[in-house]
Amino acid sequence: MLKEKLNDTFELSNDEKQDILKHKNYYESSRASSIEALKIVQKNRGWISKRALYEIAKILEISASDLEEIATFYSQIFRKPVGRNIIRYCDSVVCYMYGCENIKSFLEKRLDILIGETTKDFRFTLLPTCCLGSCDKAPVIMINDRVYSNLTLQLIAELLESYR
Amino acid sequence: MKKILRTSETHPLTWWLNENQDVVWIKEYKKKGGYLAFEKAIKSIAPSEIIKIVKDSELRGRGGAGFYTGVKWSLMSTDENINIRYLLCNADEMEPGTYKDKFLMEKIPHQLIEGILISSLALRVSRSYIFLRGEYIRAENILRQAISEAKKYGYIGNNVFGSNLSFEIFLHSGAGRYICGEETALINSLEGRRANPRFKPPFPASVGVWGKPTCINNVETLSNIPPIILNGVQWYKNLSKSLDTGTKIMGFSGKVKNPGLWELPFGITAREILEDYAGGMNDGLTLKAWQPGGASTEFLTYEHIDIPMDFSSVSRAGSRLGTALAMAVDNTVNMVSLVRNIEEFFSRESCGWCTPCRDGLPWIVFILRDLEKFKGHKDDVKLLEELCYRLGPGKTFCAHAPGAIAPLRSAIKYFRQEFDSCLESSQIINIKFIKGVQPNNKI
Ligand code: SF4
Ligand code: FES
Numbered sequence: 001m002l003k004e005k006l007n008d009t010f011e012l013s014n015d016e017k018q019d020i021l022k023h024k025n026y027y028e029s030s031r032a033s034s035i036e037a038l039k040i041v042q043k044n045r046g047w048i049s050k051r052a053l054y055e056i057a058k059i060l061e062i063s064a065s066d067l068e069e070i071a072t073f074y075s076q077i078f079r080k081p082v083g084r085n086i087i088r089y090c091d092s093v094v095c096y097m098y099g100c101e102n103i104k105s106f107l108e109k110r111l112d113i114l115i116g117e118t119t120k121d122f123r124f125t126l127l128p129t130c131c132l133g134s135c136d137k138a139p140v141i142m143i144n145d146r147v148y149s150n151l152t153l154q155l156i157a158e159l160l161e162s163y164r
Numbered sequence: 165m166k167k168i169l170r171t172s173e174t175h176p177l178t179w180w181l182n183e184n185q186d187v188v189w190i191k192e193y194k195k196k197g198g199y200l201a202f203e204k205a206i207k208s209i210a211p212s213e214i215i216k217i218v219k220d221s222e223l224r225g226r227g228g229a230g231f232y233t234g235v236k237w238s239l240m241s242t243d244e245n246i247n248i249r250y251l252l253c254n255a256d257e258m259e260p261g262t263y264k265d266k267f268l269m270e271k272i273p274h275q276l277i278e279g280i281l282i283s284s285l286a287l288r289v290s291r292s293y294i295f296l297r298g299e300y301i302r303a304e305n306i307l308r309q310a311i312s313e314a315k316k317y318g319y320i321g322n323n324v325f326g327s328n329l330s331f332e333i334f335l336h337s338g339a340g341r342y343i344c345g346e347e348t349a350l351i352n353s354l355e356g357r358r359a360n361p362r363f364k365p366p367f368p369a370s371v372g373v374w375g376k377p378t379c380i381n382n383v384e385t386l387s388n389i390p391p392i393i394l395n396g397v398q399w400y401k402n403l404s405k406s407l408d409t410g411t412k413i414m415g416f417s418g419k420v421k422n423p424g425l426w427e428l429p430f431g432i433t434a435r436e437i438l439e440d441y442a443g444g445m446n447d448g449l450t451l452k453a454w455q456p457g458g459a460s461t462e463f464l465t466y467e468h469i470d471i472p473m474d475f476s477s478v479s480r481a482g483s484r485l486g487t488a489l490a491m492a493v494d495n496t497v498n499m500v501s502l503v504r505n506i507e508e509f510f511s512r513e514s515c516g517w518c519t520p521c522r523d524g525l526p527w528i529v530f531i532l533r534d535l536e537k538f539k540g541h542k543d544d545v546k547l548l549e550e551l552c553y554r555l556g557p558g559k560t561f562c563a564h565a566p567g568a569i570a571p572l573r574s575a576i577k578y579f580r581q582e583f584d585s586c587l588e589s590s591q592i593i594n595i596k597f598i599k600g601v602q603p604n605n606k607i
Binding site for chain 1: 262263266298494512
């Protein structure tokens with residue numbers, strides 16, 4: 001699977017190109033649209049491969065190294081294949097007091113991976129994140145685009161089942 | 165717990181909320197008098213006059229630093245030859261323990277938009293940006309819809325209210341990293357660069373994003389602008405019980421009965437918030453320590469609980485008001501472990517630009533982890549104090565490092581015996597120090 005994902009013949013789809021161009025024109029400079037461009041491609045493909053990086057840089061007319069600089073700095077841009085669902089558990093201070101370390105070890109055990117890794121079937125990737133702004137409802141985790149609060153291990157176990 | 169009666173007189177930021185706390189969309193917002201302040205400003209108040217009103221109101225920035233907004237605005241270059249200026253709304257809320265900007269954006273988005281429009285008018289800005297944190301997806305969707313509503317009603321666009329002015333609000337959503345919340349790092353990030361802070365001077369007010377004069381204000385700060393314009397300076401000043409004017413979104417989280425946030429007058433005591441609003445500590449727990457406003461503020465103890473929550477009182481007590489969303493630490497929490505968690509956050513989020521912060525913070529984390537596991541070394545606490553000094557104010561490129569060591573330094577100050585007792589239980593390994601060389605068995 002990984003091999004397939006690293007395939008060299010990479011091409012951006014027309015929709016992706018259009019979308020990137022739209023943002024490129026909308027921002028003040030094409031460089032400013034680079035985060036948005038990376039997000040567009042990542043949304044479709046899950047992660048940003050080296051080939052993708054070159055293709056995006058071409059459209060934005062900036063150097064690939066400038067783009068790489070961005071892609072490696074920001075925590076939400078993935079440079080390695082990730083699972084279909086991204087689990088981010090909040091490990092900041094309020095959630096810490098509400099037992100986020102138990103959540104972490106529970107998830108690691110349940111998914112049989114360590115933090116930062118992806119399950120073999122590419123179903124889940126597990127990542128930490130800083131405070132999700134729901135500290136009054138701690139502990140909190142985020143799966144893909146949704147935030148779940150006031151969690152218990154039991155609830156998390158049930159939640160996982162609803163993501164394929 | 166207190167029953168809260170919100171009126172436009174006493175709760176200018178949150179009285180818009182309806183019972184179910186749904187999003188206040190434009191219809192409801194307008195019905196309750198929304199956008200009247202913008203109309204008043206554009207029709208009858210000169211930009212310089214708006215700046216003066218905000219200055220007189222003594223509104224202070226709500227992002228954490230507490231700089232006077234009116235003063236910040238008046239620093240903006242007024243050079244007639246410059247026809248492009250920017251207003252950036254800092255919505256990159258990521259300070260652990262803080263959840264107020266998200267609340268304002270998700271519940272009353274039009275108040276922020278109106279605040280941005282009035283501020284743009286005052287600062288002669290036609291294009292403003294909201295720099296939103298990437299994870300705030302719900303807030304993003306709500307803001308997008310609110311912006312398009314405001315466009316439909318003609319508040320955003322060309323020739324607003326028949327004037328020759330045009331306004332545009334651009335929503336930019338980030339891709340992570342705490343440091344983006346630092347003003348100049350935010351500028352770099354918006355330009356599509358790594359979010360390393362920039363050297364000051366020049367200040368953003370003269371050379372900011374894309375080299376143009378730029379003003380950066382927090383979400384809550386901007387949300388305060390419409391009520392000030394509508395109701396006047398005197399009214400605004402009278403809201404508060406202290407020298408700082410207006411109201412502030414404050415809160416309490418941690419093991420309290422009713423964690424949450426409330427709009428309260430400055431000067432209310434931390435005890436009142438904790439007991440009357442947050443319902444006190446959970447049964448069986450007592451308050452041991454608390455942070456007044458976010459992870460980068462110094463710990464205070466139970467003895468400080470009666471201090472008024474305003475900028476000067478909290479700093480007199482040895483901490484910072486920060487974002488005013490306080491966090492309670494109960495008696496079951498070990499300070500060494502708690503601080504280790506906080507330092508892991510700051511260490512992970514260091515932008516890596518300057519050495520004390522990039523290398524010092526991981527070092528602090530190693531030491532704390534060792535202490536926590538009773539594997540400390542004889543001089544560890546002293547070493548931590550030394551590191552607090554090396555990462556202190558003025559020694560690093562930006563305020564990240566001084567903010568990072570604030571909780572550590574204060575925890576050692578008030579709870580030294582907890583650190584020491586970790587050491588006492590440790591099987592002390594006496595390593596031989598070679599002068600100037602860092603022992604690497606920490607790693
Ligand atoms: S203090 Fe830390 S965050 Fe600030 S510039 Fe230096 S390395 Fe970056
Ligand atoms: S600390 Fe977890 S949501 Fe704020």
